Amino acid sequence: MTVGREEIGQRSETVRRANLSAIVRELHARGPQTRSALVNRTGLTRSAIRGLIGELAAAGLVSEASPQRLGTPGRPSPLVSLDPDSASVLAIEISVDSLAVAIVGLGGVVIELTRVDRPRGDASVNEVVGVVAKLTRDARSRRRSSRRLIGVGAAIVGVVRRTDGMVSIAPNLGWRNVPLGARLSDALGLSLPVSIANDADLGALAEHRRGAAVGVDDLVFISGEVGVGGGLLVDGKPLDGIAGYAGELGHMSINPNGAECRCGSVGCWETEIGEDVLLRLAGHPDDLGLRGVDEVLRAASENDPVALAAIDHVGHWLGLGIASLINLLNPRLVVLGGRFARLHPYVGPVVEAELDRRALAAPRDLVRVVPSTLGVDAPLLGAAELAFEPLLADPALWLGRRDLMERASA
Amino acid sequence: MTVGREEIGQRSETVRRANLSAIVRELHARGPQTRSALVNRTGLTRSAIRGLIGELAAAGLVSEASPQRLGTPGRPSPLVSLDPDSASVLAIEISVDSLAVAIVGLGGVVIELTRVDRPRGDASVNEVVGVVAKLTRDARSRRRSSRRLIGVGAAIVGVVRRTDGMVSIAPNLGWRNVPLGARLSDALGLSLPVSIANDADLGALAEHRRGAAVGVDDLVFISGEVGVGGGLLVDGKPLDGIAGYAGELGHMSINPNGAECRCGSVGCWETEIGEDVLLRLAGHPDDLGLRGVDEVLRAASENDPVALAAIDHVGHWLGLGIASLINLLNPRLVVLGGRFARLHPYVGPVVEAELDRRALAAPRDLVRVVPSTLGVDAPLLGAAELAFEPLLADPALWLGRRDLMERASA
Numbered sequence: 001m002t003v004g005r006e007e008i009g010q011r012s013e014t015v016r017r018a019n020l021s022a023i024v025r026e027l028h029a030r031g032p033q034t035r036s037a038l039v040n041r042t043g044l045t046r047s048a049i050r051g052l053i054g055e056l057a058a059a060g061l062v063s064e065a066s067p068q069r070l071g072t073p074g075r076p077s078p079l080v081s082l083d084p085d086s087a088s089v090l091a092i093e094i095s096v097d098s099l100a101v102a103i104v105g106l107g108g109v110v111i112e113l114t115r116v117d118r119p120r121g122d123a124s125v126n127e128v129v130g131v132v133a134k135l136t137r138d139a140r141s142r143r144r145s146s147r148r149l150i151g152v153g154a155a156i157v158g159v160v161r162r163t164d165g166m167v168s169i170a171p172n173l174g175w176r177n178v179p180l181g182a183r184l185s186d187a188l189g190l191s192l193p194v195s196i197a198n199d200a201d202l203g204a205l206a207e208h209r210r211g212a213a214v215g216v217d218d219l220v221f222i223s224g225e226v227g228v229g230g231g232l233l234v235d236g237k238p239l240d241g242i243a244g245y246a247g248e249l250g251h252m253s254i255n256p257n258g259a260e261c262r263c264g265s266v267g268c269w270e271t272e273i274g275e276d277v278l279l280r281l282a283g284h285p286d287d288l289g290l291r292g293v294d295e296v297l298r299a300a301s302e303n304d305p306v307a308l309a310a311i312d313h314v315g316h317w318l319g320l321g322i323a324s325l326i327n328l329l330n331p332r333l334v335v336l337g338g339r340f341a342r343l344h345p346y347v348g349p350v351v352e353a354e355l356d357r358r359a360l361a362a363p364r365d366l367v368r369v370v371p372s373t374l375g376v377d378a379p380l381l382g383a384a385e386l387a388f389e390p391l392l393a394d395p396a397l398w399l400g401r402r403d404l405m406e407r408a409s410a
Numbered sequence: 411m412t413v414g415r416e417e418i419g420q421r422s423e424t425v426r427r428a429n430l431s432a433i434v435r436e437l438h439a440r441g442p443q444t445r446s447a448l449v450n451r452t453g454l455t456r457s458a459i460r461g462l463i464g465e466l467a468a469a470g471l472v473s474e475a476s477p478q479r480l481g482t483p484g485r486p487s488p489l490v491s492l493d494p495d496s497a498s499v500l501a502i503e504i505s506v507d508s509l510a511v512a513i514v515g516l517g518g519v520v521i522e523l524t525r526v527d528r529p530r531g532d533a534s535v536n537e538v539v540g541v542v543a544k545l546t547r548d549a550r551s552r553r554r555s556s557r558r559l560i561g562v563g564a565a566i567v568g569v570v571r572r573t574d575g576m577v578s579i580a581p582n583l584g585w586r587n588v589p590l591g592a593r594l595s596d597a598l599g600l601s602l603p604v605s606i607a608n609d610a611d612l613g614a615l616a617e618h619r620r621g622a623a624v625g626v627d628d629l630v631f632i633s634g635e636v637g638v639g640g641g642l643l644v645d646g647k648p649l650d651g652i653a654g655y656a657g658e659l660g661h662m663s664i665n666p667n668g669a670e671c672r673c674g675s676v677g678c679w680e681t682e683i684g685e686d687v688l689l690r691l692a693g694h695p696d697d698l699g700l701r702g703v704d705e706v707l708r709a710a711s712e713n714d715p716v717a718l719a720a721i722d723h724v725g726h727w728l729g730l731g732i733a734s735l736i737n738l739l740n741p742r743l744v745v746l747g748g749r750f751a752r753l754h755p756y757v758g759p760v761v762e763a764e765l766d767r768r769a770l771a772a773p774r775d776l777v778r779v780v781p782s783t784l785g786v787d788a789p790l791l792g793a794a795e796l797a798f799e800p801l802l803a804d805p806a807l808w809l810g811r812r813d814l815m816e817r818a819s820a
Contacts, residue, residue, distance in 0.1 A: 159772050168772040218652045232738075234649055241740020242628045245773040248737040253730050253768060256665055265733070265768040320663050323675070327658040328642075328738070330651020358663060358675040362569050362578040363655040 016052075017396045019044055023052055024395045027062065027082045028107055028388065029209055034077035053080055061086045061106070061395065084109035089387035090192075092132055092154035092184070093380040095199065096120055096172045096226045097290060099128065100377075101135040103143060104384035106391075108210055112139045113380070120226070120289060122174030125183060133187040152192050153387030154184060155199040155379035157225055162244035165196035171262045172226055195386045199223060201238055201247055202382025203337050203372070204231025209385055211335075211374040218331045221372075222249060222322075223379070224339030226289075227262070228270040232329065250274070254321055272317035275339060281310035293339055300346055308346070315347030319354025322369065326355065330363040333370065337378055341371035426462075427806045429454055433462055434805045437472065437492045438517055438798065439619055444487035463490055471496045471516070471805065494519035499797035500549075500602075502542055502564035502594070503790040505609065506530055506582045506636045507700060509538065510787075511545040513553060514794035516801075518620055522549045523790070530636070530699060532584030535593060543597040562602050563797030564594060565609040565789035567635055572654035575606035581672045582636055605796045609633060611648055611657055612792025613747050613782070614641025619795055621745070621784040628741045631782075632659060632732075633789070634748030636699075637672070638680040642739065660684075664731055682727035685749060691720035703749055710756055718756070725757030729764025732779065736765065740773040743780065747788055751781035 022042045027033060033041070038049050056062040064078040084105025093100040093115075100115035114135050118128075140149075158170025165181020185194045204221035207213045213221070217236035223229040228250030232239035239246050250270035251263050258267030271277065275293060276286035282296045283306055299307035322334055336344050348369070355364055372378055432452045437443065443451070448459050466472040474488040494515025503510040503525075510525040524545050528538075550559075568580025575591020595604045614631035617623045623631070627646035633639040638660030642649035649656050660680035661673050668677030681687065685703060686696035692706045693716055709717035732744055746754050758779070765774055782788055 159770060161772075169770065230738075234644060239644055239649075239739070241773065242742045243740060243773070243776055245770065245776075246738065246740035248770055248773075251737040251770060252662075252734040253664060254666070256730065257667060263770060320666060324662040327661040328640075328656065329649070330653060330656035332652045360569060360579070360655065360658055360661055360673060362571075363651060363653070363658075366653055366655075 017394055019048065019052055020056065020395045021393055023049070023056065024061070024082070025392050027080060028392060031107065032079045032081040034079055036077050038080065056395070059086075082107040084111070087148055087150045087388075087391060089384050090136060090149055090152045090188075090190070091380050091384035091387065092136075092152065093199065093383060094128060094132070094154065094156040094170075094173070094180075095379070096157055099131050099135065100380050101132060101139055102380055102384060103139055103149075104381070104388075106388070108381070108384070110381075112143050113377070114139060120172070120287065125175065125178050125180075128173075129180075129183050129187045132184065136188055149190060149192060150391055151387035152184065152188065152190065152194040153202075153383035153385070154180070154194065154196045155202040155383040156180065156196060157199050157227070157229070159245055159248065160196050160198050162195075162197060162240065165194060167196070168245075193387075193390070195389075197244065197383070197386055198229060198231070198247065199225070199379035199382075200229030200249075200337070201231040201240070201244075202380075202386060203374075203378035204233055204247075204335070204382070205238065205385050206374055206378045206382035207335050207337070207372055208233055208236075210381065211378060212370050212372055213333050213335055216333045218329075219333050219335060220249075220322075220325050220329060220331045221335045221337055222318075222340055223337040224273075224275075224341070224343075226275045228273055232331075234329070249321070249325070252321060252324060254317065254324075269317070269321045273314045273321070273340075278310050278314050278339075281313055282307050283310075293342070297342060297346075311343060311346045312350060314343065315350030316354060318347060319351040320358060322351060323355050323358035323364075326359040326363050326367050331367060333368055335370055335372050337372040338376065341375060344371040427804055429458065429462055430466065430805045431803055433459070433466065434471070434492070435802050437490060438802060441517065442489045442491040444489055446487050448490065466805070469496075492517040494521070497558055497560045497798075497801060499794050500546060500559055500562045500598075500600070501790050501794035501797060502546075502562065503609065503793060504538055504542070504564065504566040504583070504590075505789070506567055509541050509545065510790050511542060511549055512790055512794060513549055513559075514791070514798075516798070518791070518794070520791075522553050523787070524549060530582070530697065535585065535588050535590075538583075539590075539593050539597045542594065546598055559600060559602060560801055561797035562594065562598065562600065562604040563612075563793035563795070564590070564604065564606045565612040565793040566590065566606060567609050567637070567639070569655055569658065570606050570608050572605075572607060572650065575604060577606070578655075603797075603800070605799075607654070607793070607796055608639060608641070608657065609635070609789035609792075610639030610659075610747070611641040611650070611654075612790075612796060613784075613788035614643055614657075614745070614792070615648065615795050616784055616788045616792035617745050617747070617782055618643055618646075620791065621788060622780050622782055623743050623745055626743045628739075628743070630659075630732075630735050630739060630741045630744045632728075632744065632746055632750055634683075634685075634746065634750035634753075636685045638683055642741075644739070659731070659735070662731060662734065664727065664734075679727070679731045683724045683731070683750075688720050688724050688749075691723055692717050693720075703752070707752060707756075721753060721756045722760055724753065725760030726764060728757060729761040730768060732761060733765050733768035733774075736769040736773050736777055741777060743778055745780055745782050747782040748786065751785060754781040 026041050084107050088105045091102040098115050102113040103111045105111050158167045167178040167180045181194050200223035203223050213219045219233035221231040230247045230249030232247050251268045254269045255267035259271040261268040261271050279292045280286040284292045296307050436451050494517050498515045501512040508525050512523040513521045515521050568577045577588040577590045591604050610633035613633050623629045629643035631641040640657040640659030642657050661678045664679045665677035669681040671678040671681050689702045690696040694702045706717045
């Protein structure tokens with residue numbers, strides 16, 4: 001088979017763009033690095049790295065600085081960093097208890113973050129979108145600089161069709177078939193792509209890139225908002241299902257003789273480990289919210305038997321469901337997010353005992369259960385990562401700087 | 411970035427081998443095709459296809475024949491076929507009730523297939539491996555020809571570590587930590603690679619390639635042997651988990667107040683939809699086996715209320731578990747294998763009703779539940795596909811024909 005000149009040209013251009021992507025991804029995920037480290041990480045030659053870094057530097061995306069001498073002989077390898085001001089994204093979270101907006105710079109630098117409480121229960125789409133737009137205007141006016149926003153990512157506590165940001169159902173907001181992508185796009189008026197995904201999926205993404213699951217490619221993330229959601233990562237890629245609906249862990253059938261679930265079914269996982277269950281069993285009104293959870297944890301720390309029994313109930317059922325997930329998915333890591341991260345010191349041993357009893361020995365021996373390290377902001381940080389994705393995938397095309405663009409379309 | 415000559419040479423060799431793979435995969439999966447169809451399927455140019463087909467034909471792997479004229483003007487496009495005699499594999503299945511051996515030719519042509527009953531219960535590894543070796547010798551002696559065996563694939567009703575064919579547990583055989591890969595390799599004495607996988611995973615692979623799920627890349631396959639296993643396909647790739655243990659659907663916790671499971675847990679899905687449950691509820695001894703299932707189906711066809719109620723129980727719990735899987739994985743298709751395929755005419759409506767009640771509307775609207783079309787042989791045919799995989803992935807290297815090998819290593 002012969003390879004024509006034109007074909008080689010196209011192929012080397014494709015390779016060049018893939019290599020730019022590899023470098024920007026590395027720097028974005030792991031922070032400043034020497035060229036030598038980039039050679040090791042990417043497998044590219046030193047001369048290829050030099051050329052690509054040169055291009056990125058010319059476009060203002062990266063800078064190089066000599067690190068302090070460490071007493072080793074020879075010229076120190078310069079440290080390559082992304083400039084967080086060269087491209088930033090708007091991250092949005094629509095949660096049960098709060099709305100949040102952040103501006104995040106390339107490299108994952110949080111430049112601005114505002115979170116405001118919202119009352120639980122059904123929400124007007126107009127109102128939510130209005131608040132988000134106002135928070136965004138405020139954040140941008142505080143940070144009026146040369147920062148270039150390149151995209152918008154939003155996390156929502158609901159079931160989302162990724163392709164167009166249609167929220168098919170968000171029970172905690174009382175939403176059904178809300179075209180959130182279009183609504184946000186209109187309200188923000190930024191002429192930028194708006195990507196929307198489920199909050200737990202984005203929590204998983206953030207924990208994978210910057211939290212408890214760095215370096216772990218097979219992951220179950222269990223979000224503990226009011227309800228229970230989840231994000232699954234398989235071989236480093238999100239398991240979205242055919243339309244982005246996968247990962248609704250809270251709606252595994254786990255106790256067919258259990259309570260009715262908001263989703264219309266009976267005995268979903270959520271009906272045994274949801275926040276309302278914890279509060280009710282601990283003797284609080286089941287709509288007391290985060291204050292109530294704080295109260296239960298405080299009481300548990302003082303060995304209050306009612307609080308401990310309530311936490312124990314949640315731990316038992318948590319372990320039961322995790323055992324199922326281990327048998328189904330054979331992951332390396334289970335990350336307990338949100339409320340469950342805070343419960344982890346109390347429920348850890350109960351969960352482990354349930355896994356010993358209920359998970360098959362082979363996959364059970366290979367898995368660890370750990371608390372989230374990003375806590376409540378995991379979904380918001382994941383939304384930022386979602387918005388960065390097009391840039392990371394193809395820095396040359398996306399940035400639209402003339403010098404890069406010309407080469408990309410050459 | 412400049413691209414050196416050597417680099418181009420390597421890259422075009424890589425591309426050539428990937429293209430050979432694409433063509434052989436196409437012909438293997440879909441049967442004989444015209445060059446025009448291959449152009450459409452692979453996206454390769456007509457001249458590239460011509461060159462690659464030429465190479466494969468020179469190596470004896472494919473042949474071309476003019477199809478019968480269909481009254482259309484012009485020269486008919488010749489039909490490209492794989493020669494099933496050019497490479498074949500040995501497929502093995504170790505099941506609860508039977509042992510099977512097949513010789514399958516390239517393109518999935520079953521050349522020879524023998525299945526023998528085995529008594530249920532604990533099995534001696536020596537005995538099983540001995541029977542398989544004898545069946546293999548017999549099959550090969552009946553087919554003494556120029557067929558070249560290129561690999562061995564085995565399906566087993568157990569949990570398998572794919573890397574080395576270690577069966578960590580096969581409860582229905584009473585096996586724990588059996589190095590089946592090594593044992594089969596010794597007993598067969600064929601100096602060929604032996605790949606082993608879980609029977610349900612291989613059932614899923616076979617249904618995907620040649621059965622009810624052709625063209626469907628997101629799939630839950632539920633095997634209905636004595637126990638309940640499963641194979642998951644995500645984006646066309648098996649979801650194996652980090653060590654090949656994923657897909658143990660039968661051990662989802664589904665009824666915590668239910669019966670003890672052989673795995674040591676309580677209320678696994680298997681304890682509600684396993685064969686023994688169906689038989690017991692239908693008034694038969696629960697170890698009556700396939701004969702018993704036949705009997706239940708016969709009675710159901712005559713509207714026997716006890717048989718219908720037993721089937722209904724299984725259908726109800728089947729639907730409940732499938733609803734969980736839909737909420738977790740958002741698949742396009744659920745394929746009912748083995749016993750469940752035979753029950754499908756009776757349980758279909760119950761299952762659908764449970765899905766309406768328990769699965770979230772968004773993913774539920776996108777999924778279909780269908781019976782397997784390959785029936786009992788799905789895992790065996792999947793084992794053959796497993797053994798073909800190295801050849802399909804890199805025909806040039808694997809075949810070892812001198813003409814191809816020389817180019818591959820040039």
